[in-house]
Amino acid sequence: MLELCDVKKSYQEPDGGTLPILDIPHFAVKEGEQMVLVGRSGCGKTTLLHTIAGISKADAGKILIDGVDIAGMSEAGVDRVRAEKLGYVFQTFNLLPGFSALENVMLGMTFAHGRKDRQRAEHLIARVGLAHRKTHKPAALSVGEQQRVAVARALANKPSILLADEPTANIDPRNQQNIIDLIRETCREEGVSLVLVTHSTEVAGQFERVDKLEEINKVK
Amino acid sequence: MYFLDLLQIAFRSIRQRGIASLLTMFSMSLGVTLVVAVLSIHGVVDKSFRNNASLGYNLIIGGKGGGQEQLTLSTVYYLSQPLYPVSGNYYLEFMSREERDKQMVHSFAHRSHEASTIVHDMRQLTSLGGPLDLMAEDLLDPVVEKQDALRADLDRPGKYAHLTEFAIPVCLGDYYDRFRVVATNTQLFDTLVYDIENQKKFEFAQGRNFHHHDKVHTYFEAVVGSTVARELNVKLGHEFSPSHGYQGGGAHASTFTVVGILKPSGTPNDRAVFINMEGFYLMEGHSEPVDGAVSEEEVLKAIDKLPTPEAKEKAWREHVAERAARETAPNQEPLAVEQREITALLLKTPRNAAMDLDKAVNNGKEAQAVLPVGVITRMFDFIITPIQRMLLVLTTMICIVSGVSILVSIYNSMSERRQEIAIMRALGAGRSTVMTIILLESTLLSLGGGFAGWLFGHLLCLIASPMIEEQTGVSVGLNLWGDPFYEPLKWFGIDGSIAERFVIPMEWTLVPGLVLLAIVVGLWPGMTAYRTDVAKSLGK
Numbered sequence: 224m225l226e227l228c229d230v231k232k233s234y235q236e237p238d239g240g241t242l243p244i245l246d247i248p249h250f251a252v253k254e255g256e257q258m259v260l261v262g263r264s265g266c267g268k269t270t271l272l273h274t275i276a277g278i279s280k281a282d283a284g285k286i287l288i289d290g291v292d293i294a295g296m297s298e299a300g301v302d303r304v305r306a307e308k309l310g311y312v313f314q315t316f317n318l319l320p321g322f323s324a325l326e327n328v329m330l331g332m333t334f335a336h337g338r339k340d341r342q343r344a345e346h347l348i349a350r351v352g353l354a355h356r357k358t359h360k361p362a363a364l365s366v367g368e369q370q371r372v373a374v375a376r377a378l379a380n381k382p383s384i385l386l387a388d389e390p391t392a393n394i395d396p397r398n399q400q401n402i403i404d405l406i407r408e409t410c411r412e413e414g415v416s417l418v419l420v421t422h423s424t425e426v427a428g429q430f431e432r433v434d435k436l437e438e439i440n441k442v443k
Numbered sequence: 444m445y446f447l448d449l450l451q452i453a454f455r456s457i458r459q460r461g462i463a464s465l466l467t468m469f470s471m472s473l474g475v476t477l478v479v480a481v482l483s484i485h486g487v488v489d490k491s492f493r494n495n496a497s498l499g500y501n502l503i504i505g506g507k508g509g510g511q512e513q514l515t516l517s518t519v520y521y522l523s524q525p526l527y528p529v530s531g532n533y534y535l536e537f538m539s540r541e542e543r544d545k546q547m548v549h550s551f552a553h554r555s556h557e558a559s560t561i562v563h564d565m566r567q568l569t570s571l572g573g574p575l576d577l578m579a580e581d582l583l584d585p586v587v588e589k590q591d592a593l594r595a596d597l598d599r600p601g602k603y604a605h606l607t608e609f610a611i612p613v614c615l616g617d618y619y620d621r622f623r624v625v626a627t628n629t630q631l632f633d634t635l636v637y638d639i640e641n642q643k644k645f646e647f648a649q650g651r652n653f654h655h656h657d658k659v660h661t662y663f664e665a666v667v668g669s670t671v672a673r674e675l676n677v678k679l680g681h682e683f684s685p686s687h688g689y690q691g692g693g694a695h696a697s698t699f700t701v702v703g704i705l706k707p708s709g710t711p712n713d714r715a716v717f718i719n720m721e722g723f724y725l726m727e728g729h730s731e732p733v734d735g736a737v738s739e740e741e742v743l744k745a746i747d748k749l750p751t752p753e754a755k756e757k758a759w760r761e762h763v764a765e766r767a768a769r770e771t772a773p774n775q776e777p778l779a780v781e782q783r784e785i786t787a788l789l790l791k792t793p794r795n796a797a798m799d800l801d802k803a804v805n806n807g808k809e810a811q812a813v814l815p816v817g818v819i820t821r822m823f824d825f826i827i828t829p830i831q832r833m834l835l836v837l838t839t840m841i842c843i844v845s846g847v848s849i850l851v852s853i854y855n856s857m858s859e860r861r862q863e864i865a866i867m868r869a870l871g872a873g874r875s876t877v878m879t880i881i882l883l884e885s886t887l888l889s890l891g892g893g894f895a896g897w898l899f900g901h902l903l904c905l906i907a908s909p910m911i912e913e914q915t916g917v918s919v920g921l922n923l924w925g926d927p928f929y930e931p932l933k934w935f936g937i938d939g940s941i942a943e944r945f946v947i948p949m950e951w952t953l954v955p956g957l958v959l960l961a962i963v964v965g966l967w968p969g970m971t972a973y974r975t976d977v978a979k980s981l982g983k
């Protein structure tokens with residue numbers, strides 16, 4: 224369950240001025256809900272996801288994750304919430320190169336609570352169809368396979384929300400569909416809300432809820 | 444466990460940068476190898492010094508003049524030139540009556556004593572009466588009185604006999620090749636326990652000690668130290684002529700025969716040649732010329748006047764042969780006590796008598812006594828300790844340079860690792876967690892390199908061990924834990940005896956030292972990791 228109230232975010236410009244990016248009066252995602260966020264390039268989609276994840280600090284407003292406001296939290300607290308409540312899949316470069324697929328999945332567990340649930344990691348790797356490649360390092364995996372590992376890792380700690388920032392941008396259309404299907408199915412299985420950013424109308428068309436950032440954001 | 448996970452992450456990231464990490468560790472290992480080597484050298488120097496400081500004798504007696512250091516250096520280490528000898532008579536003052544009388548057989552005093560006995564007998568005869576009696580009275584009385592005085596000097600123990608356990612005479616000044624020739628008597632090998640702790644005397648690897656006062660074995664037997672034997676390839680039966688003075692001095696005609704080769708002892712004696720003192724005194728130049736003999740100088744002048752080189756050569760050869768015959772003549776009498784000079788006496792006193800004898804000798808006119816252990820300790824503190832400290836400082840600096848190479852290596856990798864750090868942060872790792880990972884990395888690098896260097900250093904010592912043992916007599920071996928080293932504790936003002944109770948081998952301080960170094964050099968890249976802007980670094 225995610226809820227944003229009056230969240231404002233602007234960047235400091237080199238000349239000293241401020242560049243407002245976000246001003247969102249209200250934005251909410253229900254438990255288990257799957258939605259797509261679209262918008263032209265540079266409108267602030269990634270910035271929004273970073274702010275939700277606490278990677279970028281909001282200038283003002285409330286960001287409630289399972290009812291807890293991370294905007295007013297200490298950094299360490301935000302780190303913990305991020306580790307336990309959020310899964311994040313980036314466009315590329317999701318994995319740590321020194322670790323195998325399985326180990327990458329377990330890394331998230333390490334940072335969340337220090338307990339590595341190997342069984343769950345094995346289950347997730349198998350669920351994304353990489354049981355036979357679990358000991359491979361990222362360099363030995365295709366980009367599509369890497370994204371699958373990233374999905375498995377994002378779900379490792381049973382988060383309440385999965386944030387996916389153009390997870391299929393670098394993948395061919397057929398595999399793109401596979402990954403999207405995988406993300407949606409696993410999120411449904413795990414009861415995880417999904418916020419997915421995409422430029423693909425084809426992908427967006429499959430979702431019941433499609434938000435245009437330009438429409439919920441007062442900064443134009 | 445969380446910490447182990449972080450350690451694993453650090454380890455993986457090191458492995459990820461394979462060659463670069465290896466090179467960094469290698470540079471660290473070289474630094475530590477040097478430290479271990481320096482510490483081992485320190486141990487060897489220390490031990491060989493200790494070996495040398497336990498000399499087996501506690502006083503050195505030499506002539507007055509020249510400093511204590513010089514007497515010690517020349518006598519213990521055969522380093523500096525010997526200066527002022529003591530007289531043969533003075534040497535006898537350290538002997539018991541029995542020994543002294545035995546020596547006195549070869550003195551003018553004894554010969555005079557025999558003469559006086561004859562005079563005495565004559566007086567007995569003449570005392571029967573007659574004109575002879577009066578004449579003898581006048582003529583012989585002054586002679587008899589003088590001889591009686593001399594006689595009084597016989598049949599008595601030496602002045603310092605009661606303060607002497609043994610006194611070994613050494614005469615220095617000659618060389619064989621570059622090694623010192625030490626003329627002494629059999630006691631050096633038969634009596635002297637040089638390693639009191641282990642009750643060790645000098646041992647023979649081959650052969651035996653030379654014989655003293657023994658015409659069967661002649662006076663011309665020699666024993667060589669282990670280093671001499673090795674470096675000059677001396678075997679038993681080898682013959683040599685000592686030369687007067689170090690290289691370039693004229694050779695004596697007398698040849699000595701090697702009858703014994705010593706085992707390495709780790710003392711300066713490994714580098715010395717020992718000859719029978721009696722033979723030494725009989726060599727040309729060490730005794731008064733025989734009556735009527737032409738001096739060496741005159742002979743050389745005469746030879747020089749010869750017309751052809753062939754004739755010169757022939758005359759020279761004849762002269763040498765003749766001199767040799769004279770020096771080594773089997774019926775030679777030992778040199779008279781009064782003609783003898785002794786460079787130094789190695790003297791052991793009975794328990795607690797050292798100070799008494801030291802005072803007694805130094806108050807006298809003839810000689811000075813030094814307590815060599817005190818002198819050696821003083822010299823060691825003045826010379827060796829600063830050198831060792833400097834070496835340690837140097838190796839520490841090398842380690843710091845290695846530490847900087849770790850810093851450079853990690854720092855260089857930071858730019859490409861911004862993304863990795865950002866990913867870990869996005870996964871929920873805190874700032875301090877990623878910083879810890881970087882610190883662990885530098886610690887692993889320095890400890891890994893350090894361990895390799897430590898092992899490598901000791902292997903090096905193991906390989907060099909036989910060589911070191913041969914040179915110094917100190918066994919090094921693998922010696923993994925190093926030698927106790929109290930110096931740093933002393934630098935911190937901790938008393939040596941207290942320091943020795945906490946036996947901390949210096950090498951143990953390597954571990955905290957390296958960890959400290961690693962943390963210091965890891966702090967900078969660690970801070971970079973700490974400050975990484977996750978949003979900026981993600982997906983770039």
Ligand SMILES: Nc1ncnc2c1ncn2[C@@H]1O[C@H](COP(=O)(O)OP(=O)(O)OP(=O)(O)O)[C@@H](O)[C@H]1O
Pocket residue numbers: 234235242244262263264265266267268269270271979
């Ligand atoms: N650190 C920053 N400092 C200043 N401006 C920034 C910073 N990061 C992003 N911006 C600006 O904020 C705006 C929003 O960027 P953002 O990455 O959120 O766009 P986006 O919607 O994700 O675009 P895209 O679809 O191309 O990924 C852009 O105009 C960008 O230039």
Ligand SMILES: [Mg+2]
Pocket residue numbers: 268269270388
């Ligand atoms: Mg974006």
